[in-house]
Amino acid sequence: MNKDASELLTKRFEQDRSHLRSVAYRMLGSLAEADDALQEAWLRANNAGIEGVENLGGWLTTVVSRVCLNMLRSRDRRREDALDDLLRETEPDRPGHDPEEEALMADSVGVALLVVLDTLAPAERLAFVLHDMFAVPFEDIAPLLERNTAAVRQLASRARRRVKGGAAAGPTGAADLARRRSVVDAFLAATRGGDFAALVSLLHPDVVLHADRMVIPTPEPIVVQGGRTVAEGAMAAMGRARFTGVALIDGTVGLAMAPMGRLALVLRFAVTDGLITGIEVIAERDRLAEMRLDVLGYVDDDGYADDEGHADEDGHADDEAPDLPAGA
Numbered sequence: 001m002n003k004d005a006s007e008l009l010t011k012r013f014e015q016d017r018s019h020l021r022s023v024a025y026r027m028l029g030s031l032a033e034a035d036d037a038l039q040e041a042w043l044r045a046n047n048a049g050i051e052g053v054e055n056l057g058g059w060l061t062t063v064v065s066r067v068c069l070n071m072l073r074s075r076d077r078r079r080e081d082a083l084d085d086l087l088r089e090t091e092p093d094r095p096g097h098d099p100e101e102e103a104l105m106a107d108s109v110g111v112a113l114l115v116v117l118d119t120l121a122p123a124e125r126l127a128f129v130l131h132d133m134f135a136v137p138f139e140d141i142a143p144l145l146e147r148n149t150a151a152v153r154q155l156a157s158r159a160r161r162r163v164k165g166g167a168a169a170g171p172t173g174a175a176d177l178a179r180r181r182s183v184v185d186a187f188l189a190a191t192r193g194g195d196f197a198a199l200v201s202l203l204h205p206d207v208v209l210h211a212d213r214m215v216i217p218t219p220e221p222i223v224v225q226g227g228r229t230v231a232e233g234a235m236a237a238m239g240r241a242r243f244t245g246v247a248l249i250d251g252t253v254g255l256a257m258a259p260m261g262r263l264a265l266v267l268r269f270a271v272t273d274g275l276i277t278g279i280e281v282i283a284e285r286d287r288l289a290e291m292r293l294d295v296l297g298y299v300d301d302d303g304y305a306d307d308e309g310h311a312d313e314d315g316h317a318d319d320e321a322p323d324l325p326a327g328a
Helices: 003-015 017-028 031-048 056-076 083-090 099-109 111-119 122-133 138-145 149-164 174-193 196-202 227-236 285-290
Strands: 203-211 222-225 244-249 252-257 265-272 275-282
Touching: 003 017, 003 031, 003 056, 017 031, 017 056, 017 099, 017 122, 031 056, 031 099, 056 122, 056 138, 099 111, 111 122, 111 149, 111 244, 111 252, 122 138, 122 149, 138 149, 174 196, 174 227, 174 244, 174 252, 174 265, 174 275, 196 203, 196 227, 203 227, 222 227, 244 265
Parallel strands: 203 275
Antiparallel strands: 203 222, 244 252, 252 265, 265 275
């Protein structure tokens, strides 16, 4: 690659870095992994060169997507690894890693959405993220997955059904769901903000909290009773609350904690007359695996994405993603 082409590639990569990082983060659920993917994508792009590339922005999206797909497939092959081991690989005190930035990014995408994306097969996740979140046409995704356009459309449709899940169903009506959500939203906001008085005001004086053995962990399950005592425990979990978001859990509103998009625990609430009367905290892997977790309010008017829509903040939604040159 000559000097002019190299300079053009470098300039465009830096120009598109925010967009490419957004794609990689939604593919992988971890900023640390997203940054690793961008580094690998840069090496691939630089080695391949840009001769014959007409749409450089779309091509870079394709390079990043292919790297992410490989990382997802590698991750999928080691699903049996313990969650703690996986978190140690992606959340170390590594140079440049900012837990606060990670938490803000998770909030911007939605913790529940990241958890559901983590349940998808790699090909489904790629098809859904690129098409539904970044409006990449199916015909441009097909070469990445080595499938025809109809097959890619089916992958995205299957993923979309999983993301939508039972969000419109469940044992409660829409009005009751909204009331419960307002209470759970307030509980999360008070916990994140360290507002003890607000927490106490949301809890029934005789509220009971049950936590299984894996939450702390402890030899036996924990039971805590009383509004102030439960609020004190919530205050002690302020760090965990950074990676926690509202989700529909088995048809009712709860909270899911998911560092790097990997479900670690959930909180289920009993709410009576606007007050929380019971909290169940679950971290046992077998119990979490049996739960149905859906994204609240995901579907918008055009039937695909939620608040994020089809494009990212940099407006790259209309970039196409053409095939890679040999070697990329």
